[in-house]
Amino acid sequence: MASSKLDPTVVRTSVAILVGGITVILDSTIVSVALHQLAHDLHATIGTIQWVSTAYLLALGVVIPVVGWLQSRIGGKRLWIAAIGVFLLGSVLCSLAWDAPSLIAFRALQGVGGGAMMPLMTTIIMQAAGGRDLGRLMSVVALPTAVGPILGPVVGGLILGAGDWRWLFLVNVPLCLAGIVLAALLIPADRRGGRVRLDVVGVVLLSPALVALLWGLSNVTRSGGFGRADVLAPLVGGAVLLIAFVLWALRRRAAALVDLQVLRSRPTWAGTALLFLSGASLYGAMLLLPLYWQELRGTDALGAGLLLIPQGVGSLVSRSVAARLIDAIGARWTSVIGFLFVGLATLPFAFADGHTSIWWLGAVLFVRGLGVGVVVIPIMTVAFVGLDRAEVPHASIVTRIAQQVGGSVGVALLAVILSITAASSGSPAAAFDAAFWWATGFTGVAVALSFVLPSRRAVRETEAAARGEEPRTFESADASAGATATATARE
Incomplete structure (x- = not known):
């Protein structure tokens, strides 16, 4: 069983990472509701202004693979502070952009900082924890991942309704500054790997x-x-x-550059596959839901953001109980229950039209948020079970890539389904129905794959090894020292 009290050093590290990390994931979706406003204010076409999101996404893809090497060269703490600094600089420059090309360039700079932060936030906390209390710690690590995509459109809509688009980027400034200060004070210095070859x-x-x-x-x-x-x-x-x-x-x-041997562990490859599917389901639906409110119900960006608040509330509520669920019934069944909630609460939108009760759909979104807040935590927890310290950065990169690509696949597939069905049927309502059926299907596959996750007993045995109750421990960087824990996790 997990220890009753978290290590104070790990708690302080988690707080510092959480404050800085939530900005990057929130920012990746906060701009999505502002593209039309940006096109109007910067006198650009929609095709041009879409590069505001695309440039950010591509910069993430460039940086994420090299994060493990960078950490080995300069240390996790230094890299984290530097990444927040780059993200902060990019945010300030975005707020000062004078035309579409300048905004696109500054968004790419933001993406460089964000691309380093995304896998690093998991790596630093996992290495600090040494395999202990993974469920409770992942409830912290997964908070930006679970809540950011949901709250992003809400915050974006509120900002656009109350002020200028430049505040979409300035809102990052206080969080980034706080993240830098807390990281400098609370994250312990780590060893650098010396002259590690790229x-x-x-x-x-x-x-x-x-x-x-x-x-x-x-x-x-x-x-x-x-x-x-x-x-x-x-x-x-x-x-x-x-x-x-x-x-x-x-x-x-x-x-x-990325050691794919980590995927030999069943928990890691199963968690990676599930993060791909959760990315497709979460980000894909976050394309559909604002569009549903705007195109079928006639709301503006602010209205769509406000109508999505119940989902964010549900995610926050369930996140606090996810770790206890993992302790009580294990990551496998927690994942199954979470994906079932997401799927069952997505299904009503497949039957909705332009006249479906807003109150009913609000309740459904709250239930969907409950599921979203639960699913990411057990998946990310078991993805690191049985890995030694040296393998954690590689697993962080692999899982982050899977989630990022999964999100892009989900958005792409659902956008195509929406477009093709609308053209063939001539009915926007029918197009949304078909797309939401596919989104529900993603979660159905995830429910089935959840049964591949390790049992509660296997996870607890590995955590016991991490606490030194067995000769082999998680914390050893030597591969042989992690062999027993890894073998247990693969059973």
Whole structure:
């Protein structure tokens, strides 16, 4: 069982990471409701202004793969503070943008900082915890991931309704400053790995692969869908580069840019697959829900944001009990229950039209939020079960890539389904019904895959090993020292 009291050092580290980390995930969705306003104010076309989101996304794809190497060179604490600083600079410059090209360039700079922060927030806390109390700690780590995409459109709508679009970026400033101060004071200094060689071939293969895949998927939402040249070419090229990287990494093992050997652990590969599906379900639905309120119900960005508040409230409520659920029934059943809530609460939108009761849909969104707040925590918890300290950065990168690409796939597929169904049926309501059916299907697959997660007994045995109750411990950076825990987790 988990210890009754969390290590004060781990608590302080988690608080510092949470304050800084919530900004980057909130920002990744807060701009989504402002594209029309930005196009109007900056005198740009929608096609041009969409690069405000695309540039941010592509910058994430460039940086995420090299975070593990950067951490080994300069240390997690220094890298975290530097990443927040870059994100802060990008936010301030975005608020000062004078036209669309300048805003796009500054958003790319934001993405560089955010791309480093996203996997690093998990790595730092997991390494500080040394495998102890993973459920409770992941309820902290997963807060930005679970709540950010939900609250982003709400906050964005409120800001646009009350003031200028520049505040979409200035709102990051106080959080970033607080995050830097808290990180400097509360995060303990960590060891640096010295002269660790950069896997140049891995960088040349993986970063362009992710950029190509994310770029291709982002273009799917435009007219023509998957038939567009700027969709097919990047997707095919990205897939080829990704396959080449996998073959290279399997040959290089621990010397690779990202050590794919971590996927030999059943908890890690199952958690990675589920994070892909949760990304598709969460981000895909966050494309559909604001559009439903705006296109079928006639609300503006502020109105759509306010109508999505029940989902955010539900997510916050359930997050506080997710760790206790994991202790009581295990990560496997907690994940099953969470995805069932998400799926069952998405289904009513597949039957909704322009006249469905707002109160009924608000209640449904609250239930959906309950599920969203639960599912991420057990998945991220078990993804790190049985890994030693040296493997944690690699697992953080793999899981973050899976969630990011899964989100892009979900958005792309649902956008195409929405467009094709609307064109063939001539009914926007029918198009949304079909898209929400697909979103429900994503969660159905996730429910089935949840049964692959390790049992509560396997997780507890591994946590016991981490506390020194068995000879082999999580904290040892030596591969042989983690062998017993890893073998237990793979059963």
